[in-house]
Amino acid sequence: MKITQGREEKSQVGDFDRRFAERTSLGPSAVPRVRVMSGIRATGKLHIGHYFGSLRNWIALQRDYDCYFGVMDWHGMTTAYKRTAELTPWIYDIYAELLAWGLDPEKHTLFVQSLVPEHLELFMIFANLTPMGWLQRVPTWKDAEEEAKQSDTHNLGRFAYPVLQAADVAIYRGEKVPVGADQVAHLELTREIIRRFNHIYGGNLPEAAPLLTETPLVPGLDGRKMSKSYGNGVELTEESKSLSKKIRTMPTDPARVRREDPGEPTKCTVYTYHRLFSRAEDLGWVEHGCRTAGIG
Structure with a gap:
């Protein structure tokens, strides 16, 4: 016109x-x-x-x-x-x-x-x-x-x-x-x-x-919903020292009372994080080690 x-x-x-x-990165006649x-x-x-x-x-x-x-x-x-x-x-x-x-x-x-x-x-x-x-x-x-x-x-x-x-x-x-x-x-x-x-x-x-869209479950460090009010989150800009301290306090399978007790990875918050961040071969090692009490 x-x-x-x-x-x-x-x-x-x-x-x-x-x-x-x-x-929109489209040409004038594009849909x-x-x-x-x-x-x-x-x-x-x-x-x-x-x-x-x-x-x-x-x-x-x-x-x-x-x-x-x-x-x-x-x-x-x-x-x-x-x-x-x-x-x-x-x-x-x-x-x-x-x-x-x-x-x-x-x-x-x-x-x-x-x-x-x-x-x-x-x-x-x-x-x-x-x-x-x-x-x-x-x-x-x-x-x-x-x-x-x-x-x-x-x-x-x-x-x-x-x-x-x-x-x-x-x-x-x-x-x-x-x-x-x-x-x-x-x-x-x-x-x-x-x-x-x-x-x-x-x-x-x-x-x-x-x-x-794919939205995997990402629990807080304590297994509850990740929330600022709970203080159980991991910030995207988290400093490495703070991150290491937080990860080391994470709970594993609550049924593992003793170190030699086998665990169930699906009940472990740490394993949930492994599923998000670890390579496939490392994930298999973690899963086997948990179930055989080889790690933990």
Whole structure:
């Protein structure tokens, strides 16, 4: 389309096409890539759970998708509302680490959640059309409710967390969300909220579909869920001396009371880490040594 201003012709669409082509690494006539949206909560420095759960997949996805990756500090505030001063350094640390690990802001969008006010605006609209029963049946809330009561985070923000997640996806018109198989049911709530919004208001927001990615179990050093509140994580920038100290305190199979007792590798947190980091031949040696009490 051309717009004529006196004798000068200017392309109204051409500049947009050029920017879009540059942003997606596609030619002007190429088919736009599917849009992926995902985020990491700002709860501290990135640890190995973030790497295997999100970051590794993000690095791979940016080759084939139009990606929107976020540092989600509003989500972090649901459990850190008494320590808001800590959020800013966490945001800087996470953002810097995402760049250092190879996410390319020239080709994709990296954003900080609180700097985009539309997240909360759409969250408010979604909150008004989301039945309480939908939130009460979310599996992750049922699992976390008791812990939330004990940690003084049994609040509306944490309960309505999935509604904000739905808004996070919807404002960028996300078409795919990378999740593990155990998170598909959780994403279905996002789809239901968006579907209801479209039905009530005649919208056309995409119902984001799951993009199944490999997300291996990465327990904390003590075998529980890796969490800053538990102090059982291994940061991606962990110093070697600190890392060595942490690894040496990890528990093995609790059934091995004596050194000569055989163990069961699948019950050992150390073995879980071997499965993530060790070569196949070393993994076999560890497994055999544990079961025969040859090591430990």
